[in-house]
Amino acid sequence: MGIASTENQTITEFVLLGFNGIPELHLPFFVVLTVIYVSIIMGNTLILVAVISSQRLHTPMYFFLANLSLLELLYTSTVVPKMLEGFLQEAAISVAGCLLQFFIFGSLATAECFLLAVMAYDRYLAICYPLRYPLLMGPRWCLGLVLTAWLSGFLVDGLVVALTAQLKFCGPNRIDHFYCDFMPLVELACSDPSVAQMTTSILSAICLAVPFGLILMSYAQILMAVLRVPAGASRRKAFSTCSSHLVVVSTFYGTLMILYIEPPAVDSLILSKVCSLLYTVLTPMFNPVVYALRNKEVHRALRRLLYVRQTEAAD
Template sequence: MANSSQVTEFLLLGFSSFGELQPVLFVLFLGLYLIILSGNFTILSVIRLERSLHMPMYFFLCVLSTSEVFYTIVILPKMLINLLSVLRTLSFTSCATQVFFLGFRITNCLLLGVMGYDRYTAICQPLRYPVLMGWRVCAQLAATCIVSGFLISLVATTLVFSLPFCGSNRVNHYFYDISPVIRLAYAETCIKELVIFICGVLVLVVPLIFIYISYGFIVRTILKIPSADGKRKAFSTCASHLIVVIVHYGCAFSIYLRPSAKSSSGKDRLVTVTYTIVTPLLNPMVYSLRSKDVQLAI
């Protein structure tokens, strides 16, 4: 380490191996990015303007859409610039800042858990729903998700960027994520990786268990409904949330809850593209296509 210089900037390899296909990827990702922005802003505008949608379920959808928009802003513009530029470097401080603001994805995981609780109270506790999910409670739950997300992100960012970086500065990814950056550290990282892994378990497994428990009670309640039409309507109110949960957590588990030794950079990038682009694109499409109230409002 005495003969090595401290890394002051990181070089993002991104999709450099694709060569002449990079302009094609730029057009593809730019189109998807514009669809993500327009879809989420449409959802936000419609819910804001249509009074019939002023209910907890759509309030949390607004918070989720806002978080998804900021999450894509942190990643996609820089990725699009890198697809057309030769110099793909970013300063040490800017890299740490980007990793910190990936706390929006932690917020999204926690929000999906809260949305599961909202569906539980709506179906299993309909008479107490206005009390259990009052506007003050909804605001407190949303604020807790946001604050918790960025506190966990701050812990992970501090652990990673307190390490010495004195060797290679080439990040084999298309944005600055914790796993590809920590591999470049010039120190033993097992303890810090374990702490980050535990944080990942808390962020992913705990909300998912909470969602499973909520839907266990929901299914039990729906099966007690005598009419087939009543059962169909009850299941329909949960279907959109379940689709988003399956895609979101499926991608997140495959990226963040694996030992680093078993990770593959190529597969990581493919799954992370899905996680970064498809889930923000999926939310407005699923909720707008499956909700008649949203369709009427639009």
Template sequence: MLTERPRELRNSSIITEFILLGFSELLDLQLLLFVIFFIMYVITLLGNVFIVLVTTTDLALQSPMHFFLRNLALLEICFTLVIVPKMLVNLLAENKAISFLGCATQMYFFFFFGSTECFLLATMAYDHYAAICNPLHYTVIMNRKLCLQLALYSWFSGIPVGTVQTTWLFSFPFCGPNKVNHFFCDGPPVLKLVCGDTYLFEIYANAGTVLIVLSPFVLILVSYGCIITTILRMPSAEGRHKAFSTCSSHLIVVTLFYGTAGLTYCQPKSSYSGNLKKLLSLFYTVFTPMLNPIIYGLRNKEMKGAMRRLLSKKSTIIAVVGHERVGGPCGRGMAAQKCFKYNK
């Protein structure tokens, strides 16, 4: 429960905007931080857009695993769009203000996409469980209808979380100060600015964190417990290696996401540090979305094969177009492609 505020704060005017302090304690490094985070943001967008494009167009990547991977890549694009652009602007701008509505909107989508990612990672763990523990019935279990249902449940899980928590928090009075010690509108630092009794909200927020963060994590642990048991029973070393390599990318992503998110939201309030929270938040808002396409792209043979096929198609198209422009004998359209391959 928040302590009673001084009389001068209670009598101050209601605030209409917040100031995101961000990394204001590192004034001399603002430009360097902007360059670093901008490069990471571009890599994040390009990498995840590439995964969405490849898993949508390549016929060899139409399995349930790649369907959920496509959803994860799309989710990471949306997640970073909510946080990173505003952070980049504030690194260069003198005015680091965000409107009351803008702060509420950013917080809603942060909770929405964060909850979705928790359940989507659990869904991907179940997909790996079905593939390794029930390989003969995998196509029956993970049919198209179930995959769509699991994806929709994951996406819609964020709606009640974002709606209830954001609406309740911003229904409290904010009468100053208005400085948020973070680089985006997260729940705990904004809650510190409320000048009212937030005891019931804090109980709900803690219960919601346990439900949304830990429940999918328990499902992941149970799934991988069954997977590890099945792998250890495999007689072939090659089979064990292949089964483990199927799960390794997902395990790395889960460890990065849940490790930093758990340290951020499940630590005692007495040990809460604004700078530590900002550092941990950077991992699941900036670093992990950037690493996901790298992890899945470099460790997945099917993704690397699709990448080579896509680059091969592009090089062929460029060669055909270039041959036409220089007045080659192949003509245009499909005939040009056949003629080009023949002449080549």
């Protein structure tokens, strides 16, 4: 009777174990990740401020970049504070809070997949159809593409979370991860998760394959167009406008795709945590560096903004 009553008891909160296997590194991890998190907030906020404040940056490319920075600000802030708490004390989260974190983070990560595809499409039009580009990538079309990327993420992950919320959690409540992700959650379910697992696998495959396929197609067309241009300044400029985006895409999709490789059971949790850490913390820190430090227009906008504020302070 005692066992049966325990199995039928619905738990009210989860405990995120995070990196509990290496307690001696908790303090160094906390310090390093706090510095990285602050740099993510500052770097992406500076890009947002630069794009919003400078008329010269009111172009499709920078509009998409500003949305990418906003996405990364939001999804990093959804995960990192609770992860930092786990380095200092036991990080508990309610079942509803866990599902909400899973929904927000998953939606934003999915939206980023589609937004990176939109950015690749933008570069394709700019390089392959430069004369028609202002017409093809008008303000309404830009806004429509961005809204599609954002809504796709929330609709897809809304369905996944709705199915996950139907599961019963009545056994162990310790999640062996630093945030609420799908696989660690369903492993704790005491009801049949097969429908949720199958649906999530199909949707995840689509949300990875479709944007990545569009990115590959866009860059294949860009490469063919650039190779037809005589070697010189024009070719270097074309490659330069794409290189930042390619670095971001490679980092983001590379870590995501590794998660879909089935490693040995012993290493799967470790690999999952490391890859998750890469695309939740390091990639958002990497993006402002890649885009801002190599971009003269962003530099000028930030310098003008800093000069204006210094002038106002002096007055």
